Amino acid sequence: MPQETITLEVFRYRPEEDKQSTFQNYDVPYHEHWVVLDAINWIKDNVDGTLSYRWSCRMGVCGSCGMMINGEPKLTCAVFLKDYFPKVIRVEPLVNFPVERDLVIDMDGFMEKLKSVKPWIIRDDTDQMDQEYLQTPSQLAAYKDFSMCINCMLCYSACPVLDGDPEFIGPAALALAHRYNLDSRDKGNEQRQDIMGAEEGVWGCAFVGECTEVCPKNVNPAGAIQQAKIASTKAWYRSVLLPWGKR
Amino acid sequence: MRQMSEALQHDIVIVGGGGAGLRAAIAVAQLDPNLSLAVVSKVYPMRSHTVAAEGGAAAVIKDNDSFEAHCYDTISGSDWLADQDAVELFVDEAPRELIQMEHWGCPWNREPDGRVSVRPFGGMTIERTWFASDKTGFHMLHTLFQTLLQYDAVKRYDEWFATKLLIEDGRCQGVVAIEMRTGQIRCIKAKAVILSTGGAGRIFPFTTNGAIKTGDGTALAYKAGVPLKDMEFVQYHPTGLPGTGILITEAARGEGGVLLNKHGERYLKDYDLGEPLEVDDPKHPQKRTMELGPRDRLCQAFMKEHEKGNTIESPFGDVVHLDIRHIGEKKINKLLPFVRELAKNYAGIDPVHEPIPVRPVVHYMMGGIHTDIDTATPMPGLYAVGECACISINGANRLGSNSLTKLLVFGKRAGVAAAKYVRSCGKFDDSSLESQTASEQARIAAIFNRTSGNERIAAVRGDMHHAMESGAGIYRHDATLATTCEKLAMVRKRLGNIQLDDRSNCFNTELTTMLELENMVDIAEAVAHSARQRTESRGSHQRTDFPERDDQKFLKHSMAYRTEDGTPRVEYLDVVITKWPPAKRVYGEKPIESGA
Numbered sequence: 001m002p003q004e005t006i007t008l009e010v011f012r013y014r015p016e017e018d019k020q021s022t023f024q025n026y027d028v029p030y031h032e033h034w035v036v037l038d039a040i041n042w043i044k045d046n047v048d049g050t051l052s053y054r055w056s057c058r059m060g061v062c063g064s065c066g067m068m069i070n071g072e073p074k075l076t077c078a079v080f081l082k083d084y085f086p087k088v089i090r091v092e093p094l095v096n097f098p099v100e101r102d103l104v105i106d107m108d109g110f111m112e113k114l115k116s117v118k119p120w121i122i123r124d125d126t127d128q129m130d131q132e133y134l135q136t137p138s139q140l141a142a143y144k145d146f147s148m149c150i151n152c153m154l155c156y157s158a159c160p161v162l163d164g165d166p167e168f169i170g171p172a173a174l175a176l177a178h179r180y181n182l183d184s185r186d187k188g189n190e191q192r193q194d195i196m197g198a199e200e201g202v203w204g205c206a207f208v209g210e211c212t213e214v215c216p217k218n219v220n221p222a223g224a225i226q227q228a229k230i231a232s233t234k235a236w237y238r239s240v241l242l243p244w245g246k247r
Numbered sequence: 248m249r250q251m252s253e254a255l256q257h258d259i260v261i262v263g264g265g266g267a268g269l270r271a272a273i274a275v276a277q278l279d280p281n282l283s284l285a286v287v288s289k290v291y292p293m294r295s296h297t298v299a300a301e302g303g304a305a306a307v308i309k310d311n312d313s314f315e316a317h318c319y320d321t322i323s324g325s326d327w328l329a330d331q332d333a334v335e336l337f338v339d340e341a342p343r344e345l346i347q348m349e350h351w352g353c354p355w356n357r358e359p360d361g362r363v364s365v366r367p368f369g370g371m372t373i374e375r376t377w378f379a380s381d382k383t384g385f386h387m388l389h390t391l392f393q394t395l396l397q398y399d400a401v402k403r404y405d406e407w408f409a410t411k412l413l414i415e416d417g418r419c420q421g422v423v424a425i426e427m428r429t430g431q432i433r434c435i436k437a438k439a440v441i442l443s444t445g446g447a448g449r450i451f452p453f454t455t456n457g458a459i460k461t462g463d464g465t466a467l468a469y470k471a472g473v474p475l476k477d478m479e480f481v482q483y484h485p486t487g488l489p490g491t492g493i494l495i496t497e498a499a500r501g502e503g504g505v506l507l508n509k510h511g512e513r514y515l516k517d518y519d520l521g522e523p524l525e526v527d528d529p530k531h532p533q534k535r536t537m538e539l540g541p542r543d544r545l546c547q548a549f550m551k552e553h554e555k556g557n558t559i560e561s562p563f564g565d566v567v568h569l570d571i572r573h574i575g576e577k578k579i580n581k582l583l584p585f586v587r588e589l590a591k592n593y594a595g596i597d598p599v600h601e602p603i604p605v606r607p608v609v610h611y612m613m614g615g616i617h618t619d620i621d622t623a624t625p626m627p628g629l630y631a632v633g634e635c636a637c638i639s640i641n642g643a644n645r646l647g648s649n650s651l652t653k654l655l656v657f658g659k660r661a662g663v664a665a666a667k668y669v670r671s672c673g674k675f676d677d678s679s680l681e682s683q684t685a686s687e688q689a690r691i692a693a694i695f696n697r698t699s700g701n702e703r704i705a706a707v708r709g710d711m712h713h714a715m716e717s718g719a720g721i722y723r724h725d726a727t728l729a730t731t732c733e734k735l736a737m738v739r740k741r742l743g744n745i746q747l748d749d750r751s752n753c754f755n756t757e758l759t760t761m762l763e764l765e766n767m768v769d770i771a772e773a774v775a776h777s778a779r780q781r782t783e784s785r786g787s788h789q790r791t792d793f794p795e796r797d798d799q800k801f802l803k804h805s806m807a808y809r810t811e812d813g814t815p816r817v818e819y820l821d822v823v824i825t826k827w828p829p830a831k832r833v834y835g836e837k838p839i840e841s842g843a
Binding site: 014015016017033044045046048049050052053054055056057058059060061062063064078100101102104107111114115118119120121129130131132133134135136137139140143144147148149150151176180183185186 | 290291293294295296298299308343346347349350351352354355356357358359360361362363382385386389393394396397405428457458459490491493494585588589592593703704705747748749751752753754755756757
């Protein structure tokens with residue numbers, strides 16, 4: 001029996017050579033156990049060395065290989081050819097980002113947003129290195145899900161707000177800020193309030209919930225943002241009603 | 248290729264943004280914010296392969312554990328090839344570093360009273376592995392990266408690919424790197440360079456390692472004349488998924504998982520690893536016994552079972568079964584959720600209901616760039632840390648869960664040592680650094696512009712893989728190693744016949760893949776030649792023609808120096824023994840009290 005094939009319709013764009021983007025079709029051997037990334041690697045190895053994309057761990061944890069697959073943001077190492085076969089698979093770079101080349105997006109904006117939410121433990125005291133801070137299993141559970149983000153950017157591609165407003169901090173970074181706010185070891189709530197409570201912070205979210213839908217790690221950024229809105233409102237009331245008191 | 252622009256300049260350049268590099272960067276930033284510090288990484292740091300470590304990080308924290316026990320487990324695990332001064336330093340520093348990670352926000356699993364939890368790992372006398380469910384490396388890497396973000400002074404060169412160390416005046420004075428977004432080749436001057444580029448599992452076809460683990464920093468140091476130590480010691484992990492090589496953590500056995508052959512037998516009982524207890528026995532799993540034996544011994548047992556015809560056929564090679572069903576869904580979801588996710592996605596089975604098919608898979612390089620216990624290489628100004636370096640605490644077989652801790656202990660040490668060096672090293676001749684960069688640019692341009700040659704990268708890489716797997720795997724023999732060395736020499740010749748498809752400057756991953764392949768061939772040759780010359784069996788290095796350990800001749804580190812044709816010259820260096828004189832490795836019973 002001849003080898004069955006599947007067609008990948010791949011977005012191509014090289015900034016120096018191409019005036020505009022095009023699609024290029026590749027026929028790839030069809031294997032039931034192959035993920036879409038395997039097919040893309042097969043193209044690169046055997047047919048066309050010019051195709052550029054990012055990948056590494058191929059086990060859904062490094063967050064490198066997010067792309068639009070038939071219009072939906074996916075980790076290409078975690079979706080299988082068999083889920084699409086025998087139909088054509090359209091492969092495009094993640095939307096809501098500038099394209100550097102082919103399937104490679106420009107992450108600069110996200111890296112700045114990530115830093116802006118101060119995603120680190122903030123405390124006044126100095127570290128005492130002789131013992132861990134105590135944290136009970138339920139205190140851990142309060143933020144654990146929000147700490148599972150692999151920065152794969154699928155939620156930024158799914159977010160309808162980012163489609164219109166690139167300044168919106170976005171689901172992953174806001175969920176991470178909330179993760180630190182919820183951590184019993186952290187005292188940085190107030191320092192994060194300016195950015196969280198700003199227009200481009202949690203209030204920018206229209207609560208469509210697409211981010212949570214597409215998240216491959218069940219982080220639930222939409223839930224984090226809703227919780228953060230409530231916390232932000234409480235902080236605002238405290239500052240208005242009790243301006244002399246300690247927040 | 249792009250024309251060169253002006254040189255960049257820093258006090259310290261760290262190449263590699265994984266756990267070791269980031270820990271070093273934080274150490275420098277905290278020690279002296281006035282130092283100009285740069286982190287050069289070929290990927291965004293949070294993509295680094297530290298992210299894929301699962302089971303945990305070892306450090307003595309509980310009252311039932313001790314400094315001596317952790318040292319003994321590490322040293323006996325290493326088959327006495329670890330340097331004991333380095334091990335003592337490591338074990339002593341380990342708890343402080345893991346507490347530091349805790350203070351930086353790492354979500355370690357906890358006991359009801361709020362203290363951190365620990366779990367047992369293979370080859371351990373007492374459970375001492377701290378863990379963040381089964382995504383410990385992921386949490387550590389993101390915690391380190393996010394912590395580093397608060398230091399504004401740290402300059403990151405994300406997606407810059409380092410191609411060469413700049414050496415002048417007998418000192419390392421920077422690197423040449425390609426800015427991938429533009430294709431520009433840049434000179435980055437530095438008074439000190441720390442290499443933290445990770446392992447090189449990708450020299451083998453079947454590995455837990457991600458695509459980026461091509462040993463770049465190791466090859467850069469090697470090409471600059473720095474010896475590579477103990478390269479013949481390659482750790483196979485006993486439980487990888489067939490086909491992909493995706494890791495199923497040792498924690499699955501630490502929590503009670505068992506290994507079964509095709510007859511449903513716990514076959515490890517036949518391999519000098521002790522007697523099995525029933526899985527519902529409260530004492531199961533027993534430390535340093537059966538499924539909690541060391542990785543090298545478990546992989547060797549698999550090979551023997553395979554010879555006996557007791558393994559299970561699968562479309563991707565023979566397997567055995569890792570059975571965790573008796574642990575129960577609730578505990579699996581709490582302690583091993585990633586194992587369940589990976590098995591479902593990539594093996595098509597739910598381990599709550601079915602056993603997981605597994606086979607040994609290349610996992611970790613015990614060897615690497617030769618350094619002292621301060622992470623300094625013999626080249627002034629050059630430091631190395633993490634999997635790319637060999638200090639050595641791993642010897643001939645690394646103890647599971649020591650590697651994550653090692654990134655922290657020695658990462659910090661590297662940052663401190665490099666900072667100290669740059670504050671006292673004075674000024675030296677750096678007049679040729681830009682001309683060296685121009686030569687490097689010309690070398691890369693020649694590869695980029697080559698219009699002759701009929702080879703593809705994937706074909707040459709495939710033959711390197713085949714050479715390594717067929718001759719330098721779990722069991723080795725002079726004849727198979729000789730063939731591997733010959734094949735690798737052929738592979739090296741063919742590198743010059745590879746013609747690239749891609750002539751674009753922007754994000755040219757075909758070019759970087761080519762440079763990675765060059766690096767891997769260097770490392771593969773160092774592994775194969777070092778393995779051929781070690782005519783004994785020790786730890787992960789098993790010679791069927793020399794089945795015994797030979798302390799008379801080989802209680803020594805191999806030191807591979809690159810010669811002009813690319814093949815190594817291998818010399819030897821004595822192992823440092825402090826309190827634990829060489830003894831027999833005993834598993835499956837109470838270990839013999841030794842030394843201290």
